[in-house]
Amino acid sequence: xxxxxxxxxxxxxxxLIPVVYFIVATxxxxxxxxxxxxxxxxxxxxxxxxxxxxxxxxxxxxxxxxALPFWAVDIALDYSWPFGLATCKAVSxxxxxxxxxxxxxxxxxxxxxxxxxxxxxxxxSSLCNRSCTFPVATALxxxxxxIAAAPRAVxxxxxxxxxxxxxxLRFPDGTAWLGINQLVRVVLGFLLPYAIITLSYLRLxxxxxxxxxxxxxxxxxxxxxxxxxxxxxLSFCACWFPYNVLTLWSVLIQLDILDISKSFYSAQTYFxxxxxxxxxxxxxxxxxxxxxxxxxxxxxxxxVLFKLNMAVKSxxxxxxxxxxxxxxxxxxxxxxxxxFLISLSSIFI
Numbered sequence: 001x002x003x004x005x006x007x008x009x010x011x012x013x014x015x016l017i018p019v020v021y022f023i024v025a026t027x028x029x030x031x032x033x034x035x036x037x038x039x040x041x042x043x044x045x046x047x048x049x050x051x052x053x054x055x056x057x058x059x060x061x062x063x064x065x066x067a068l069p070f071w072a073v074d075i076a077l078d079y080s081w082p083f084g085l086a087t088c089k090a091v092s093x094x095x096x097x098x099x100x101x102x103x104x105x106x107x108x109x110x111x112x113x114x115x116x117x118x119x120x121x122x123x124x125s126s127l128c129n130r131s132c133t134f135p136v137a138t139a140l141x142x143x144x145x146x147i148a149a150a151p152r153a154v155x156x157x158x159x160x161x162x163x164x165x166x167x168x169l170r171f172p173d174g175t176a177w178l179g180i181n182q183l184v185r186v187v188l189g190f191l192l193p194y195a196i197i198t199l200s201y202l203r204l205x206x207x208x209x210x211x212x213x214x215x216x217x218x219x220x221x222x223x224x225x226x227x228x229x230x231x232x233x234l235s236f237c238a239c240w241f242p243y244n245v246l247t248l249w250s251v252l253i254q255l256d257i258l259d260i261s262k263s264f265y266s267a268q269t270y271f272x273x274x275x276x277x278x279x280x281x282x283x284x285x286x287x288x289x290x291x292x293x294x295x296x297x298x299x300x301x302x303x304v305l306f307k308l309n310m311a312v313k314s315x316x317x318x319x320x321x322x323x324x325x326x327x328x329x330x331x332x333x334x335x336x337x338x339x340f341l342i343s344l345s346s347i348f349i
Contacts, residue, residue, distance in 0.1 A: 013273050014076055020277045021072035028065030028283040032058040038300045049112045049134040056138055057105040060145075061283035064098030067091045068280065074167065081167035085158050088167035092156035096149030099185070102286065103193040104141045106236060110200040118207050148188055151181060179254030182247050190244045198233055231289055239282035242275035 035058040044051045070091045074081050081088055157170040171177035246267055252258040 014078055017273050017277060018072040018076040021068050021075070021280065024277070024280050024284055025065045025068040025072070028061055028068070031284055031288065032062040032065065032286075034301075035297075036062070038297045038304075041304070042297065042300050049137075050109055050116075052134045052138060053105050053109045053112065056141070057102060057109075057286055060098050060101040060105065061286055063094050064102075064280075064283050067094040067098075068283075071095075078164065079161075079166050080164040081158060083167075088158060089153045089156045092167065092169070093149055093153035096152040096185075097145050098283070099189050100148040101142060101145035102282065103189050104145055106286075107193040107196050107200075108137060108141060110197040114200045114204045114207070117204055148184070155181075176255065179251045182251045182254070186244050186248050186251065190240050194236060194240075197236065201233055235285055235289055236282070238278075239285065240279050242271070243279040246272050246275055 036055060039045045039051060039055050039058075045055050067090075070083060070087065073083075083091075152169065155169045155171055156167060158165050159168050159170060160166075169178070169181070171181065249258070249264065249267070253260055253264065
């Protein structure tokens with residue numbers, strides 16, 4: 001996903017984009033580590049297929065967040081790669097691996113969620129409830145993502161551009177190889193997964209409308225599920241749609257279907273870096289959407305914050321008071337933490 005067009009070298013992009021990348025990387029590392037910690041501490045990694053997929057999704061996003069600072073340094077140095085060929089290939093592989101693994105795990109989660117609901121009346125015959133299903137599915141997803149991302153490691157190379165050494169994908173002569181590679185990226189990394197995700201959730205909503213859920217407040221539960229479905233579909237589309245539209249435009253030019261125009265250069269120069277940043281932010285949004293909005297994990301997070309708060313208080317015997325002696329503490333009250341988390345989660349569900 002590295003920007004391969006040198007016409008994006010503007011002074012603003014060399015400052016703004018690396019800053020955004022570092023912010024996204026920091027948030028991605030902290031957020032995904034927190035998700036993995038909550039899943040581990042609540043012992044829910046292996047209690048369900050979706051929980052296992054969420055853990056692996058967080059792992060994929062964590063690996064990408066660790067690779068993102070390398071691209072930030074590369075852009076800050078005006079696309080001059082200082083880390084060597086081995087790092088170029090490794091970072092390129094991790095970037096592609098995250099793109100495909102994230103999309104594949106999101107797709108598997110949507111299919112699993114529909115499978116759980118649609119087969120609720122016959123749980124014994126459902127593959128969703130078999131303990132051997134999700135390890136095999138996870139292994140296949142990682143293998144498929146690795147195969148799809150392998151060309152990035154194979155063709156990643158250091159290319160001398162003027163006085164700079166740039167980490168780019170060097171395909172055989174002609175633009176067809178690059179066009180086909182990007183076309184595979186758009187189809188397998190966006191169009192096909194998004195179609196499956198949308199279809200799965202539409203069928204899920206259709207099933208919920210035709211069947212009554214067990215419990216007293218059926219309409220409220222259906223409304224909550226509908227909101228979470230809308231967030232999943234819209235967030236995935238919002239993060240990846242602009243990037244893939246510009247990439248598809250580039251594919252059509254590289255395959256000689258469209259001609260290069262001034263509008264294409266303008267889009268690549270001014271809009272592609274922004275679309276790239278927006279796509280990268282999905283690594284931060286995924287943990288919030290798929291884990292922290294769930295009640296059991298919010299409760300676990302409150303427990304972690306409470307323990308941290310007590311640990312800090314034990315190190316500071318006296319709280320800092322105001323000059324008037326009003327006794328206001330530097331620590332957030334636990335009720336305020338709980339209220340904040342509930343307010344935050346209400347945005348998503």
